[in-house]
Amino acid sequence: MKKTPRIEDLIPHRSGMKLIDRIIRLEDNLTLAAAVVSERWPLFRDNRVSSLIALELAAQTAGAMKIWRRGETKNQDGLGFLAGIKSARFFQADVAKGVELLIETACPKILEHHEGQYGVVSGRVRSSQGLLAEISLQIISLARLPGS
Amino acid sequence: MSRDRWIPLDHAAAPGEGLLEAGACFPADSGWLDGHFPQKPIVPGVALLALVLETACRLLGREGPPAGGFRLKKIKFKQLVLPDQNLRARLVRLDAESPLEFSFDIFRETTSVCSGIIILEQFSEARGQAG
Numbered sequence: 001m002k003k004t005p006r007i008e009d010l011i012p013h014r015s016g017m018k019l020i021d022r023i024i025r026l027e028d029n030l031t032l033a034a035a036v037v038s039e040r041w042p043l044f045r046d047n048r049v050s051s052l053i054a055l056e057l058a059a060q061t062a063g064a065m066k067i068w069r070r071g072e073t074k075n076q077d078g079l080g081f082l083a084g085i086k087s088a089r090f091f092q093a094d095v096a097k098g099v100e101l102l103i104e105t106a107c108p109k110i111l112e113h114h115e116g117q118y119g120v121v122s123g124r125v126r127s128s129q130g131l132l133a134e135i136s137l138q139i140i141s142l143a144r145l146p147g148s
Numbered sequence: 149m150s151r152d153r154w155i156p157l158d159h160a161a162a163p164g165e166g167l168l169e170a171g172a173c174f175p176a177d178s179g180w181l182d183g184h185f186p187q188k189p190i191v192p193g194v195a196l197l198a199l200v201l202e203t204a205c206r207l208l209g210r211e212g213p214p215a216g217g218f219r220l221k222k223i224k225f226k227q228l229v230l231p232d233q234n235l236r237a238r239l240v241r242l243d244a245e246s247p248l249e250f251s252f253d254i255f256r257e258t259t260s261v262c263s264g265i266i267i268l269e270q271f272s273e274a275r276g277q278a279g
Contacts, residue, residue, distance in 0.1 A: 018183055043155075
């Protein structure tokens with residue numbers, strides 16, 4: 001049985017900004033990941049974290065998609081970036097420390113262009129209590145950083 | 149000055165009817181830049197949106213977003229934001245009859261680096277404790 005890769009092997013985020021704990025499922029255009037709310041996370045205050053953090057969770061999960069990594073093998077110095085958010089809805093203000101969040105992202109279509117790739121990623125972040133956020137992200141993966 | 153190390157706002161003000169403004173700067177040792185990214189520190193987009201959300205809540209006299217949540221629309225990240233750059237968030241109320249809906253820009257000098265729309269749900273007196 002093929003082993004699911006470590007998140008560190010899939011995204012460039014490290015130290016305090018690596019929020020995803022583990023990858024549960026990894027397919028070409030669908031990724032399921034998990035993370036537990038921690039006091040070391042950004043936007044953590046009064047034992048809770050702002051639900052806005054769901055945006056970063058979805059972006060990191062989207063970054064792990066195999067479909068993007070396929071492109072990066074051609075462009076080892078490239079990075080993926082958030083180009084925009086078509087829409088996002090956060091259903092509650094915040095979420096408590098210790099809650100496990102499941103993050104699912106899907107990207108049915110990737111457009112290739114000479115500088116990299118572009119895609120619209122739909123993301124859902126939920127806990128056992130229900131849906132925390134629904135997000136539609138616009139992601140670009142560039143062969144090289146602007147200005148580099 | 150900022151009351152939260154994650155949201156380095158200063159001089160938040162409402163200079164006109166339906167207009168909110170605040171300044172901010174993410175220093176090189178900000179937690180947002182701790183691993184984002186190791187070879188090339190870049191302020192994450194979520195940090196910019198946290199500025200906008202905090203500006204709106206603070207100038208509406210609220211400790212945080214409404215328990216019912218909030219929405220974002222048509223967000224564009226136009227340029228990379230690097231450490232130690234001075235930023236200014238400017239929110240404009242979309243409609244006098246919709247006091248919790250704002251269009252916004254985040255400027256670096258005169259250049260908009262991020263723009264979009266934020267819509268807060270109605271505030272209630274009890275904060276949400278879900279999840």
